[in-house]
Amino acid sequence: MTGESRFEAALDQVLALVVLLSDDMTRALARDGLTSSRAHLIWELVQRGPSTQRALADAMGVSARTVTGLTDGLEETGFVTREKHPSDRRAALVTLTAHGQAIAERLQREQRTFSHDLFAGLPRAQFDGFVGGLDHVLARLRELSAQAAAAASATGDGDA
Amino acid sequence: MTGESRFEAALDQVLALVVLLSDDMTRALARDGLTSSRAHLIWELVQRGPSTQRALADAMGVSARTVTGLTDGLEETGFVTREKHPSDRRAALVTLTAHGQAIAERLQREQRTFSHDLFAGLPRAQFDGFVGGLDHVLARLRELSAQAAAAASATGDGDA
DNA sequence: TATTGTTATACTCTATAACTATA
């Protein structure tokens, strides 16, 4: 593997990783009656505590309508409740139920176990190399995203 | 970063990579009027040549119904056509149009450029470390998926 | 009988726009 094509092969591997990880997570979440999007909302509640739907929409990068749907589903299945906001009668505070909290904690434990399963067999030097490369790739990716966003807004996304 | 938590931090980074890459690809494909699923179907056609919908469904790991929908969308937008199967009048051969072929080739070129953008700045030793770690993680992930599938079919998924 | 692909139906995630109740 010499020359430029090693970059392509590496990207192919990264994309394979994306697919495998996504499938694996989807399957694991389905066992608890969750989807990726609903788990994401639960994760935000763990991080932020009881939150308005507006705050969740901003945190998750989705529309208010989407949060309404996700909250409906999580409420029906017993993961969250809508509580009265103490000072704003327009707003609801989405709040984890005991069950929601318990599942969230279990998911965190499972993720810890999973990370161990993935990395524990890797020699320390190689692990460090992997993490170093990952840092680089993430940084590049964020730069490229920022450039793309800037280009999009300059072209006619923001000046229309 | 010592102890077990370095594994968790690494997994967090990998998951961040998954999100960034997925978003980036979604945005890039949208510029050509494609979604991930439709691009996946196009990619299978590039690999396999004109194919029946049944073959595509098996290759993509989705239902026949899903391929009908994806093919409908790609046909309406001019990426593929349904051609007569020479020997089986039940089946259609999904076939790339000239436009579909051209877009597929462009996507491949863009992916090559993208891989260069991601990795070219990485010192060779660190790149090799990254790829080595990636190999390990992919292998572990495949083992774990196989185990999960075996456990599922033993529990009552296959013996019902 | 078995298979290919469709129609019928349903669920999830996503979005924009109009609207209600409140700030």
Place this chain on the structure above:
DNA sequence: TATAGTTATAGAGTATAACAATA
């Protein structure tokens, strides 16, 4: 007037089941 969240509507991906045409 502006904001929070809903309803209305729509499009995409996904699935199962029933059905048509053909093997």
